[in-house]
Amino acid sequence: xxxxxxxxxxxxxxxxxxxxxxxxxxxxxxxxxxxxxxxxxxxxxxxxxxxxxxxxxxxxxxxxxxxxxxxxxxxxxxxxxxxxxxxxxxxxxxxxxxxxxxxxxxxxxxxxx
Amino acid sequence: xxxxxxxxxxxxxxxxxxxxxxxxxxxxxxxxxxxxxxxxxxxxxxxxxxxxxxxxxxxxxxxxxxxxxxxxxxxxxxxxxxxxxxxxxxxxxxxxxxxxxxxxxxxxxxxx
Numbered sequence: 001x002x003x004x005x006x007x008x009x010x011x012x013x014x015x016x017x018x019x020x021x022x023x024x025x026x027x028x029x030x031x032x033x034x035x036x037x038x039x040x041x042x043x044x045x046x047x048x049x050x051x052x053x054x055x056x057x058x059x060x061x062x063x064x065x066x067x068x069x070x071x072x073x074x075x076x077x078x079x080x081x082x083x084x085x086x087x088x089x090x091x092x093x094x095x096x097x098x099x100x101x102x103x104x105x106x107x108x109x110x111x112x113x
Numbered sequence: 114x115x116x117x118x119x120x121x122x123x124x125x126x127x128x129x130x131x132x133x134x135x136x137x138x139x140x141x142x143x144x145x146x147x148x149x150x151x152x153x154x155x156x157x158x159x160x161x162x163x164x165x166x167x168x169x170x171x172x173x174x175x176x177x178x179x180x181x182x183x184x185x186x187x188x189x190x191x192x193x194x195x196x197x198x199x200x201x202x203x204x205x206x207x208x209x210x211x212x213x214x215x216x217x218x219x220x221x222x223x224x225x
Contacts, residue, residue, distance in 0.1 A: 033212060033213075035213075035215075040217070041217050041218070042117075042200050042202070042215030042216050042217045042218050043156070043200075043213070043215045044215070045212040045213065045214070048212055056212050058212065088153075090155060090156070092213075097206070098143070098204075098206050100143075100144060100161065100163075100204065101158075101161075102158075102213065103158070104148075104155040104156050104157070105155055106154065106155045107154075107155050109153070
């Protein structure tokens with residue numbers, strides 16, 4: 001069975017640009033969460049979606065948005081990129097929002113220059 | 114507030130035992146996870162504790178004391194491949210959302 005897949009694995013963007021990151025959860029999982037991990041830190045919660053609805057939002061500016069599609073895949077969008085947005089963006093999928101069994105994708109390494 | 118503390122770095126010798134501690138103060142608690150993360154890779158699940166006590170899984174054990182807000186991960190018979198960061202995370206499930214609150218991670222270096 002395929003695990004959580006994220007694309008792209010790496011990308012480089014310029015300040016002020018926009019980026020879209022994609023995540024496909026494990027088959028049968030309906031909940032997707034996004035985390036940002038800055039180098040040397042633990043992951044920070046950005047969003048949780050379940051059944052295409054936003055269920056939770058972390059302390060991130062409105063430049064960050066996300067959505068979930070009918071097939072439960074998800075996109076994370078970041079507008080007006082800043083240097084500080086450079087990080088590993090992780091997607092985690094679980095059956096339900098309770099997240100007692102969350103599986104992480106390999107992440108997207110975003111570098112903003 | 115939400116606060117999870119764990120040591121920044123630890124060093125141990127191959128074949129030895131190491132204990133990584135984690136203390137937490139969070140507004141909610143629905144369990145505590147330990148993840149292993151190799152450099153540049155995704156976190157991989159090691160253990161989940163929701164009740165007090167010790168959970169053993171092969172070379173890895175995890176302990177939880179909810180009254181003390183304390184957990185530890187015990188790694189036995191250390192191998193070189195155990196060199197990684199170990200993340201302590203509290204599950205905060207309230208209302209309709211559940212999110213993990215992570216510590217900064219403990220970088221473990223295993224020496225020959």
